[in-house]
Amino acid sequence: MVVKEVAGGRVRLRTVNLAGAHPRWRVEPTLEELRREVSWIAGREIAMGEPLWLSRFSDFSRVVSSYRRGRMFVAGDAAHVHFPIGGQGLSTGLLDAVDLGWKLAFAVRGWAGAGLLDSYDLERRPAAQRVIAHTRAQVALMRPGPELEPLRVLFGELLAGGGEAGVLASMVSGQDTVLPVRGRRGVGWEGRFLPNVALVTGEGSTDVIALLGGGGPLLLLFGERGAGGGFEEQVRGWAGLVRVVRCEEVAGLECAALLVRPDGYVAWASGGEGPAGVLEEYFGAPANAGEAAANAGEAAANAGEAAANAGEAAANAGEAPEAAGEAPEAAGEAPAMAGEAPAMAAKSGVVPGVGEVPAGVAG
Ligand SMILES: Cc1cc2nc3c(=O)[nH]c(=O)nc-3n(C[C@H](O)[C@H](O)[C@H](O)COP(=O)(O)OP(=O)(O)OC[C@H]3O[C@@H](n4cnc5c(N)ncnc54)[C@H](O)[C@@H]3O)c2cc1C
Numbered sequence: 467m468v469v470k471e472v473a474g475g476r477v478r479l480r481t482v483n484l485a486g487a488h489p490r491w492r493v494e495p496t497l498e499e500l501r502r503e504v505s506w507i508a509g510r511e512i513a514m515g516e517p518l519w520l521s522r523f524s525d526f527s528r529v530v531s532s533y534r535r536g537r538m539f540v541a542g543d544a545a546h547v548h549f550p551i552g553g554q555g556l557s558t559g560l561l562d563a564v565d566l567g568w569k570l571a572f573a574v575r576g577w578a579g580a581g582l583l584d585s586y587d588l589e590r591r592p593a594a595q596r597v598i599a600h601t602r603a604q605v606a607l608m609r610p611g612p613e614l615e616p617l618r619v620l621f622g623e624l625l626a627g628g629g630e631a632g633v634l635a636s637m638v639s640g641q642d643t644v645l646p647v648r649g650r651r652g653v654g655w656e657g658r659f660l661p662n663v664a665l666v667t668g669e670g671s672t673d674v675i676a677l678l679g680g681g682g683p684l685l686l687l688f689g690e691r692g693a694g695g696g697f698e699e700q701v702r703g704w705a706g707l708v709r710v711v712r713c714e715e716v717a718g719l720e721c722a723a724l725l726v727r728p729d730g731y732v733a734w735a736s737g738g739e740g741p742a743g744v745l746e747e748y749f750g751a752p753a754n755a756g757e758a759a760a761n762a763g764e765a766a767a768n769a770g771e772a773a774a775n776a777g778e779a780a781a782n783a784g785e786a787p788e789a790a791g792e793a794p795e796a797a798g799e800a801p802a803m804a805g806e807a808p809a810m811a812a813k814s815g816v817v818p819g820v821g822e823v824p825a826g827v828a829g
Pocket residue numbers: 523541542543544550552553554555556557558559785786814
């Protein structure tokens with residue numbers, strides 16, 4: 467049971483019963499049901515009245531079979547649901563929107579390469595599948611029963627050790643998400659989320675988010691290796707879209723050049739082939755990009771700024787974010803859900819003036 471005081475002298479109560487499937491999980495919860503459950507956990511009768519809000523949630527997991535069908539896209543809980551543990555649902559949905567937002571903006575402007583919109587499903591559905599797998603693992607650890615006790619002790623020791631806690635934090639925040647690199651073998655940073663590192667350019671100090679504020683992709687050239695590597699010439703065909711920034715080398719990045727997408731993920735890293743192939747995948751042939759040069763700025767800037775802010779928010783939240791997709795066939799048809807039957811039920815509600823509920827009671 468979780469008890470939390472909220473504004474206006476009210477109390478939010480949440481009970482979770484991991485014993486098994488709830489027989490009436492489809493039925494709306496009542497105050498009497500919540501009251502009985504709370505009283506059972508607390509070990510004494512608890513009075514309640516005037517519920518403001520009552521709802522029921524479960525540990526069922528669902529993910530759509532495709533994030534796109536024709537002109538229809540799904541994001542957030544419409545695409546994936548799971549037991550709300552680890553605080554990942556909202557952030558995963560936010561990261562869907564960040565991934566989709568700039569791609570839609572580019573498609574609307576005519577700057578998207580073939581397949582850019584389909585990459586939304588390729589990138590975000592595996593991320594949701596991963597979150598679902600992790601929440602199911604957490605639920606498994608929560609289930610009562612002595613047979614799970616050694617596993618709980620083991621996890622406790624791993625977390626207390628420190629190193630693994632960092633791994634789990636990156637997993638829960640989504641910062642360890644690596645995007646699939648289409649048709650190629652990824653080099654170095656490719657597919658990874660670039661942290662908001664400080665950068666020193668000829669114009670002064672800046673950082674990744676500030677540079678992405680323009681809404682377009684960013685080619686970062688590090689030190690002399692970057693400036694002299696011929697990369698700037700290779701992106702000239704997309705000069706209207708790609709912002710090229712020369713900066714000092716950054717400890718930890720260890721590469722000559724990076725092409726960063728508007729959402730902060732690395733589209734290309736030096737060390738393998740040049741960036742032209744990747745640029746064509748994302749933004750079409752150079753001629754397409756040349757047309758964009760005249761208009762680049764305002765629309766993409768809005769989308770990019772929102773994406774950069776949301777990306778940072780998700781990365782900072784500490785609570786927040788990868789299979790092949792099917793080609794969309796019929797527009798207007800809802801993507802099908804695939805999942806499992808509910809096995810557990812839980813209730814929550816906001817009840818005003820329940821002063822007699824002891825804070826911190828847990829069961
Ligand atoms: C108890 C609980 C605790 C949670 N805690 C956390 C947490 O700590 N951290 C976290 O990240 N996530 C948490 N989550 C998950 C999080 O709440 C959801 O992932 C998130 O709210 C999903 O946002 P969404 O915008 O995709 O969908 P929703 O929040 O469901 O928004 C969809 C909106 O669309 C509206 N709508 C539906 N149908 C129609 C229609 N036909 N026309 C117009 N409007 C419509 C709905 O009314 C709703 O307002 C929790 C969930 C639960 C149940």
